[in-house]
Amino acid sequence: MIANVDIKKRGGRRVFGKKPVGLVVYLFGPGRFIEHTNQRVIAASETLEVPDGARLHHLTQSAEIKALGLSLDTHRRAMGITLPQGHIWHCTLSLRPEESTLARRLSDAAWAEIARATMKKMGFDYGDQAPCRWLAVHHGQSVRGNEHVHLVVNLVREDGSTARRPHELRKLSELCAEVENTERYGLGKVGGRLGKNRASVGKPDVSRAQIEHSRREGKAEPDQIQLARYVRAALAVARDEAEFVRSLRELGILVRPRYAVGGRNQVVGYSVAFRPKPGQKTIWFGGGRLHRELTLIRLRQDHWPEQKPEQNPETRAAWAGASPGKVLPTGGYNAGTWRQTVAVLSEVRALLITVPVDQPALWALAAREAAGVLSMWSVQVERNRPRTLARAADVLARSAQFAQADADVLSHPGHGHGIGRQSRRKDERFDLRGVAVVISTASAGAGRSGGQIGLLRQIVRLMETINEADRARGQALHVIEQAEATHGRLIELQEHWLSTANGFSSGTGGSPGARPAQVSMVWQPGAEI
Template sequence: MIVKVSAQGGRLALGSHMPGLIRYLVGPGRANEHTDPHLVASSEVMAQAFAGSEWDARKTGDLVRVLDGDWRKARRAAGLPVVAMQDESTVPGPVRAAHVLHVSLSLHRDEGRLSDEQWAAIASDYVEAMGFTASSGKARSQWAAFRHGLSRQGNDHIHLVVSMVREDGTRASEWQMFARSRRAADEIEARYGLRRVKDDAAERGLPGYTGAEAAKATRQGREEPDRFQVARRLRAAAAVSDGEAEFVRSARMAGLLVRPRFAPGGTGEVIGFAAAIRPQDGQSPVWFAGGTLDRNLALPRLRERWEQTEEATQEALGEWRKANTAWQVRARSQAAVTARGLAGPEWTELPGVNIPLEAARDIARVNRQLAEVELGDRGAWTRAAQEAAGVFATWSVATEGDRPGPLARASDALARSAQPWRGSAEAPVLKPGMAGRHLRLLTRAGSDRPGTGWTAVMRQVDATVTAIHQAHEARGELVRAGYIAAQAQEGLDGIRAELAAGTPDPAMSAGSAKGSTPAAPRWVRQPARHHDPHRPGPESAPGSRDGSRDHGR
C-alpha cells in the first residue's frame, strides 16, 4: 500500500485551511477527474450523517464545521479568529494555524479495487495505529476518509483528513509522523494481504515527491518532477567522474546548477551541496540537497568513490567556488535566462575506438565478479545496483535527454535497490570501475555513431540486472526483486525490441563492412552541443527557492 503524508521539502506539512481541502476532495477535481465523491469512514457518525455523493455548499460547510470544530473552539477560547491570519508565526500550540493532516492511502494500479467497507476498515485501523482515536488513552481527533474514484494513474485510493487538535483542546503528536505512518501501513498490508512496498522495516526507499511538484511538472509539460531529473543527472555525473572536481564539472555539463554548502566561518571547506535544473525564462531554480534525493548522493558518500589528497581537495574547492559564483552573480544581476533544454554532452568522433563495445567488455568483467559473490552478501549486491544505476543514468542523460525512457526507468529502479538498509553498516562505495573510463569517453568524446555496439552493451547490462534481481529473490527480498522486474526489466524489454528491429550490430561481427552504421534506437536523441559551464552566459533566473532546506546532505 502506498501512503503519502502531506509534506514539503521532506518535512511534515500541515494545512491551515480545512474548507479548501474539503471542497477539493468532494468537488470535481482539477480536471474533472473525481467521480462519486463520498465518505467511507469517519469519527463518530459523520459518514452516515453526510452520506451520498451530492455535495452542495451547505452540506460541505456543515462537514467542515464538524471536522474543524475542536480547532475553532480552541481559537475562540484564545481570542483568535477562526480563519487563519496571514502571519501566525508566534501563535503557540493547539491554536496555531497549521492543524490539518492530509494523508492518501493507495493501492498499486494492478491490485484492482476495494469495496467501501474494506476501505472503511483500513482507514479506521490507520487512524487508530496513529494514535488519533480514544484507544490511545487520549482524547480523540476528528477525522474523515474520502473516496472519489481512481487517480489519474488508475490507482484505487482514499484520502484521510485529520484535525490535529483533539476534543479536549490538546494537540495531537507530530513526533516521527512519517515513521509512525509507515509502521501503521506495514501492519495494514499484513492484515489485509495488500502488496508491500518494503521487504521489512529496515529497508529504505527513495524520497517521494509532493503533489505540488507533480502539478508543476504537468504545467511545464514535463513527464516527471524535477527531483528525478536532478537525481539521475547527479548519478550520471558521479558515474563518469574520477574525482570530486570532475564531478562538479560533469554535473554542470549535464544541465544542472550546483551550489556548495561551506563549513561555518568561510569558504575553505565544502561539507554539502545542492543542485537544480536550469530554469526556464523568468523562473527561479528549485534546489535539492544531494542526500535528500538519494542517500548515495550525499557528498560524504560520494567522496568515498574518490581518492582524497590535498591536491584533489583544492582542485575540487576551486570548482565548487566557480559553480557558486556562476549562479550567484547572475541572480544578483537579474539576468534573463536562456532556455537551453536538458541536452546531454555532445557526440564527437573518437577514431578507432568502439565505445559501447569497450563498455560492454567492462560490464562483462563485473558480471564475472558478481557470479562469485555470495547471495547473502547484501553489501556487495547493493554496491552492484548502485554502480549499475549510475551506468543507466549516464546513458539516459546522454541519449534520452529530458524525456525519460527505458534507460531512466531502469536507472531509477536500480537506485532504489541500491539504498542502504536501516541499522546496517553502510556498504563501501565501488571505485569507478564498471565501464567507468569508457563511460567518460562515451559522454565526453563519444561517437558520432551512437547505435554502434548497443546490442553488446545491453546484453551485459541485462545480465547485471538479472543477477541483482535473482540475488534479491534468493534472500527473500521479494519487494525489491519485484520492483527490479517491473521497472528495470521493462526498460530493457523496450531497448531490446528496438535493437531487434534495427540493422545487425557490426560491433558483434568481426567482418563488418567499413563505414557500416546501424540506425540508433529511437530513444537515442540526435547529437546536440551542450552548454559549456565555463563559457560566459546566464545560468540562473533571479532568486531561488529550495526544494530542501538542508543543503549539507
C-alpha cells in the same frame, strides 16, 4: 495501511504487556462493543503449531483459547525470565473503511503474508537470531468499519534473549508503504508517508504538488528526480570530488557550493539546478533533497573516503568554478572500444555471480555502479524525455540502497558479521567508470548502433542477476515486481534497437573514424579512454 503500536508509559518509561493469556482471550472474545466476529488465527510462529485460519469461538472453545495464550509464554516461564518493563508487544495493522468492503478487503492468505513480512521486517522471526513466538488474529471490523489484524509478540526469544526494536515506528511505516506499493493487494497509499521511508529508497522525496506542477509544465517528471539522475551520472565518471563538480557542469547542470560558517575554505554541502529559461527563476535543490544518499557528506564517505577535499586546492577551485580541464570526452569512440565495454560488463557480471547473496555490500556496489552507467546513458540519449533507461537506472539505484541497508544491519554491533561502513568504498573489481565515460559519448542519433545494442544486452543480463539476488535476500515484493517489469521493458528496448539497427554490425558502435581507446576492467587514473 496503518500500523498502530500499543505504547504505554509509566513514570516516563515504555512498558509492555505481561499477560498474553488475557490479551488472547480478549482478541477471541466478543469485544467491548460486541463487535468481534469470525475470530480466527491468521498466522502464527511455527512453535505454536497452530494452522493459518484456525477458528476458535469464545463460548465453546475457551480452554483452547487460553491454551493458545499460554503457549506464547511457556518458554519464558520455563527459563524463569522476567522483564521489569513487560514482554508482550502488541500492534494492529488496519485498512481504511473504503478498503474494508466485501469487494476490496484482503483475503486471509494476503493478511498472513503481511503478518509474516512484519515479523521479518521487525526482526522478530528472521535471520540468525532465535525467533520470537508470535500470533496474528483477525476478528472482523472495528467499530469504525476498519478491517484489521492484531499482532501479538513475546519479546523473549526462544533462547532467552530479548528482542530489540530499533527504529520500530519507522520500520512499521516502511512495511505499510511496501504493502501499499504491492499492486496485487490493491490498497491505496496513505498520505504523508510517500517518500519518507524505505519504500522510496533510490528516489527523491517528491510531493504530490511537485508532480502536478511538473505535469502542468509538460515535463515527464519533476526536476528533483531528473537532477538525482544527473548527479548519479556525474558520480559514475568522476574519480574525485573535483571531477564530480566539473562533470555536472559539463552535463549542463548549475552547481553551487554551501560553505561552512565563517569563510569560503570549507565546502559542507551543495545544490544543483537546471538552467532556467529567460525570465524564469532558478530553482535549486540541495543534495539531501535529491536523496539522503546524495548529500555531500555521504558522497565523500561512499565515493572518495580517502580524500581530504579541504586540503585539495583543485577541489576548492572546482567548487569555485575555476578548475580547468574536462572530464567528459569530446569525441566518439570506435567499434573496438564499444566491444571492450561489453566485455567489461560481461566480466563484472561473471564476477558478481560468484558473490554470495549474504554479502549485500558487494551487491550494493555493483547495483550502484550499474545505476550510474544507466543514468549517464539516459542523460545522453533520452535527455529531457526520460524513459526506459531512466527507469532502469532508478530501479538499480533503489536496489543498491536496499542492499546497502541490509549491509548496514549486518554491520551492527552484536550481529556477528563484519561488514561495516567501510564496505561502501569502491571495490575496483566492480568499477564501471570506464564504461560510463564511453557511454557519455552516446547520443540519441546513435542510440541504435551495434555497440550500444551489445552493451544493452549485457545490462539486461546484469540487471537480471541483481534482481535474482534481491529476491534471494527476501526483498520487498513490490520492489521485485517493479524491477522485473523494468527488466522486461529493457528487453523490449533491446529488441526494438535490434529491429531498427542503423547499419552497424552487432558488437560494434561509435561512429566511422572514431578514435580507438583501451578500456580496462579496472579503471586506471590518468589512462586514456
